Amino acid sequence: MKFVLNLERDFDVIAEATSGKQAIELCEQLKPKIVLMDINMPLMNGVEATQIIHRKQPHIIIIAITAFRHEEMQQEMLRAGASGYITKDTDFADMITLIRTIIAGTTATTDSTATLFDLTNMELRILTLLAEGHDRQKIADMLTISINTVKMHFRNLYQKLGVANANDAIRVAIENNLIS
Numbered sequence: 420m421k422f423v424l425n426l427e428r429d430f431d432v433i434a435e436a437t438s439g440k441q442a443i444e445l446c447e448q449l450k451p452k453i454v455l456m457d458i459n460m461p462l463m464n465g466v467e468a469t470q471i472i473h474r475k476q477p478h479i480i481i482i483a484i485t486a487f488r489h490e491e492m493q494q495e496m497l498r499a500g501a502s503g504y505i506t507k508d509t510d511f512a513d514m515i516t517l518i519r520t521i522i523a524g525t526t527a528t529t530d531s532t533a534t535l536f537d538l539t540n541m542e543l544r545i546l547t548l549l550a551e552g553h554d555r556q557k558i559a560d561m562l563t564i565s566i567n568t569v570k571m572h573f574r575n576l577y578q579k580l581g582v583a584n585a586n587d588a589i590r591v592a593i594e595n596n597l598i599s
Contacts, residue, residue: 483496
């Protein structure tokens, strides 16, 4: 996969981790924009590593790359903070397209619940941070975006989820396994 990604002009593989623990350490050292995370890894699995990376560095886009094709596993990775989920049996050209789609802000998974609500990657990230108890200003600071951009995402979230306030947005998201 590294070879294929490095063939793309806009991708630059800067490191590879052999464990979840090493993935966390490399993210702290190298501050990548994107992480492709395997679920099945030694010492610490990809779900746990994703939770930690997402909590410490919510601006990093984490994409699960795995052999598992189970909806439950997809949801677990999304709840952990992944922005998308791609199976390893995906054709390389399609994988590159999916990665670009996720980077552009659209959640892409195999049959993801998030797609039913047409939530973008950023909307899911904001919803997760909201559920963690962060206010709008803190979310803006954590994601290095303006407060007005956060407010716009809140309006979009409320409309897409069919709710009028943050508490209802969190409730609907939990009921539909968008967040835990």
